[in-house]
Amino acid sequence: MAKVRLTIALGDYELARPLTLGAVQADGIELVPLTGMGSRERHWRMARRNEFDICEVNVGAYFMERDRNEDLTAIPVFLHRRFRHGFIFVNPAAGITKPQDLAGLHIGGTNFQPAAAVWLRGMLEERYGVKHRDVTWVTERSEDVEFDVAPGLRIERTPNGERIEQLLLEGKLPAILAPNLPRAFVDGDPRIRRLFADPKAEEIAYFRETGIFPIMHVTVIKREIVDRYPWIPTNLVKAFDAAKAIAYRRAGNPRVPPLAWARDAWDEQRDILGDDPFQYGLGDANRKNLETILRYTHEQGMIAKRLPLDDLFAATDLGDAGGEEAEL
Numbered sequence: 001m002a003k004v005r006l007t008i009a010l011g012d013y014e015l016a017r018p019l020t021l022g023a024v025q026a027d028g029i030e031l032v033p034l035t036g037m038g039s040r041e042r043h044w045r046m047a048r049r050n051e052f053d054i055c056e057v058n059v060g061a062y063f064m065e066r067d068r069n070e071d072l073t074a075i076p077v078f079l080h081r082r083f084r085h086g087f088i089f090v091n092p093a094a095g096i097t098k099p100q101d102l103a104g105l106h107i108g109g110t111n112f113q114p115a116a117a118v119w120l121r122g123m124l125e126e127r128y129g130v131k132h133r134d135v136t137w138v139t140e141r142s143e144d145v146e147f148d149v150a151p152g153l154r155i156e157r158t159p160n161g162e163r164i165e166q167l168l169l170e171g172k173l174p175a176i177l178a179p180n181l182p183r184a185f186v187d188g189d190p191r192i193r194r195l196f197a198d199p200k201a202e203e204i205a206y207f208r209e210t211g212i213f214p215i216m217h218v219t220v221i222k223r224e225i226v227d228r229y230p231w232i233p234t235n236l237v238k239a240f241d242a243a244k245a246i247a248y249r250r251a252g253n254p255r256v257p258p259l260a261w262a263r264d265a266w267d268e269q270r271d272i273l274g275d276d277p278f279q280y281g282l283g284d285a286n287r288k289n290l291e292t293i294l295r296y297t298h299e300q301g302m303i304a305k306r307l308p309l310d311d312l313f314a315a316t317d318l319g320d321a322g323g324e325e326a327e328l
Contacts, residue, residue, distance in 0.1 A: 003030040004229055006053040009042050010035060010219070013079050014251065015278060018243035026239035029232060039080075039179075039217075046220070047144040054221045054236070056080070059290070060118045060297045062218050064145040066312055067303040071223045073314045075233045077240045077280045080217040084119050085206065086199030087178045089185060089192050094174035099128035099195065106136045108164030108176035112155055113143050113302065115216040115293065116179045122296030123206075132300055138173060140164050150301025168192060204272055213277050215289050226314050233314035241280060248276075282313060 010016060012035040018024045020033035034052065037045070046055040047065065056079050065072055090096040094105075102124065109117050124130040136154040140163055149155055158167060165182045167173040169191045176182075185192045196202045207213060219240075226233060250256045254263040269277065279286060290309055298306050 001028070003028055004225075004232065005030045005032065006225065006232075007032045007034060007051075008054040009037060009046065009052040010054075010056040010079060011039065011042075015244050015247045016079060016240065018246040019239050023246065024239050024243045027235045029235060029239075043144050050222070053225055054219060056217045057220050058113065058115045058144065059215055059218045059293055060115050060302060061113055061145050062220055063294055063297045063307075063312070064113070064147060064302050066307060067305065068145075072220045073223050073226055073233075074218045074220045074312060075237055075240075075316055076282050076286065076313050077219040077237060078215045078217065078278065078286070079219065081213050081215050081278060082116070083199075083203035083206070084116050084123070084214060085196050085202040086194055087116060087181075088120060088175065088195040089168065089178055089182060090175045090195050091168050091171055091173070091191055092193055093171055093191070096174060096195065099124055099130055102175055102195075103130045103134050105174050106138050106156075108138045108140070108158070108167060108173045110164065110179060111139045111141050111143050112137055113145060113147075114179050115214075117177050118293060118296050118300065118302075119214045119216075120177050121300060122293070125299075127206075138164065138167075147302055153301050165192075207272065210288075210292075211285055212289050212292060213273060215286070215293065221314070234316045237280060237316045244278060244280070281317070282309060 006029060008020075008031050010020070010033070012020075019026070019031070020035060031054075039058075042055065043058050043061060045051045046057055047061055050070075062072070062074060088099075096102065096105075111117075121132045125132055133152045133154070136156060138156050138158055140158045140161065158164060164173060164176045165178070165184060168176050168182075169184055169189065171191075175195070182192060185194075219236075221233065221236075252263075252266050254266075256262075259265060282290075287309060294306055294309070297303050
């Protein structure tokens with residue numbers, strides 16, 4: 001039987017490279033990897049044009065597309081996770097010393113929908129009492145998935161396409177939620193600093209309290225493919241799992257990462273996050289993770305209803321048939 005040929009758009013993750021480079025094969029599937037795009041381009045092209053058979057996308061945007069009955073489903077493969085406490089930046093002149101000081105302010109972001117922003121708004125409200133409707137959100141570009149702004153939610157666009165980072169440096173915005181480290185911060189500009197002086201400590205405390213290592217992206221697949229080939233989701237998850245096992249072995253080898261204290265970092269991560277912090281599937285920890293951002297997406301007015309997780313993901317649980325070691 002000829003293999004099913006499918007395009008797959010994703011980041012160039014170490015977790016997935018054994019699969020995208022061919023060291024691991026998905027049984028019955030010929031994957032055409034597309035790894036040259038940045039997240040913004042990949043998400044926009046999938047949301048607006050549905051260009052790829054399989055695609056890594058912003059988890060909140062996926063919930064929005066399903067809320068709008070887009071012909072997609074997902075497999076429980078989460079290629080991108082990141083703690084986000086270290087991505088709230090303030091201008092020191094604004095006098096912001098604690099999260100509660102953000103209430104009532106104008107806060108910048110690239111746009112409203114990025115998973116990083118959804119997680120941060122949810123955490124600020126749930127853990128620090130900064131209600132998202134008490135803030136005016138200032139964005140610099142359009143949304144990947146168009147949506148009607150809910151009553152009471154204040155979203156403004158930056159004037160003349162100005163960048164939020166520059167507005168922060170000029171003192172025109174007191175704070176921003178950034179998807180990545182701003183260039184000015186990396187360069188040591190004194191006009192920008194993190195809200196949390198020790199974000200790593202905040203993130204460790206958050207994980208130990210909640211068990212959540214925030215999922216940023218999910219892996220979506222066109223429903224027509226699953227309807228025609230119902231075996232594809234399970235075979236994809238098995239292949240991604242096998243690729244991850246190789247990536248873990250490489251990361252744990254101090255001769256591989258170009259880091260002086262690579263083994264110390266690896267051991268610290270295992271001590272805090274466990275043996276498989278990037279676990280796939282819909283086990284208890286991942287269900288709590290996804291239910292949390294699903295709730296945030298609903299509370300922040302981007303979806304009208306909260307679908308059950310089992311309706312949002314293709315069935316890939318092997319049950320009693322699983323448990324065998326992958327042949328690598």
